[in-house]
Amino acid sequence: MTLRIHNSDKVLRAPQAIIFDTDNTLYAYDHPHTQALAAAESKAVRLLGVDPGEVRNAFAQAREDVKRQLGKTASSHSRLLYFQRGIEILGRKTQLVITLDLEQTYWRTFLAHCELFPGVREFLLALRSSGIGTAIITDLTSQIQFRKIIYFGLDDCFDYVVTSEEAGADKPQEAPFRLAIDKLGIDPAQIWMIGDHPVNDIAGARPFGISTLLRVDRSHEAKGTGCDVEFDDFTELHHYFFSGKVDGIQKR
Structure with a gap:
């Protein structure tokens, strides 16, 4: 056009x-997000010893939960909260070090694929x-x-x-x-x-x-x-x- x-x-x-x-x-946005989420999910599989499908489903559910809880606010977009909640959904309780690691992995990968x-x-x-x-x-x-x-x-x-x-x-x-x-x-x-x-x-x-x-x-x-x-x-x-x-x- x-x-x-x-x-x-x-x-x-x-x-x-x-x-x-x-x-x-x-x-x-879409390409860097896809690459970043894949990198975070792959790391979560390695660190938590969980099936990739379970990790993907847990993180998707976590995103929905956080957005429903917080509404239209800045923190409702927080990958840190998504990963924290996702790990909890997987039955691992709160894992602070892993949560921070996944969040850093996500954004590092995201920025590397931005143009x-x-x-x-x-x-x-x-x-x-x-x-x-x-x-x-x-x-x-x-x-x-x-x-x-x-x-x-x-x-x-x-x-x-x-x-x-x-x-x-x-x-x-x-x-x-x-x-x-x-x-x-x-x-x-x-x-x-x-x-x-x-x-x-x-x-x-x-x-x-x-x-x-x-x-x-x-x-x-x-x-x-x-x-x-x-x-x-x-x-x-x-x-x-x-x-x-x-x-x-x-x-x-």
Whole structure:
């Protein structure tokens, strides 16, 4: 697909700041997650002496249990809690050393398989050089999301980072958006939000009057999302933004 503009009134004027989601917006989440979970499960099989199928089922059940217990909060995404609960489901009681080992294995493997989408870094650097503010709103705990941003070498590309741990709630709840807006100190009508999730990112930002851009998978059209723009390529978004079509942005 190519970039699709659904509401030109919202995105033909330059924003003062752009807020980004992280997972599945700046990079593809599924592949590193699959590799990381496989590495953690394999280590659990070795350390606990349990059948691979039992480990897989226990960890899947643990994830459901933790999410049901904690609701839409940062800690509901905690791999540490998933592994702790999974080991307990396997009848091993709480095993702190193994739990920490599995969590470190998961994230070490995850980061080793992460790769930014093409054009992300160039777009962010161009925004910075043009004086456009930047921020992140992302679910999960602060430590691992900070680690991801640093791993990608993007820690100097954002003015502010808001995690759901800091805000006290996951998207699409109001708190993360309100906190990011307060940090930026900018009228929401002058902010764009770029994310991949029609509900968490797009529906969450819309009530504030923020212009919304949905990153979708290539050759996939996200219908009925209410977003102002759909795109699947940051390089194309970059070209559009600096093409002279966005009022207030110098053509490059």
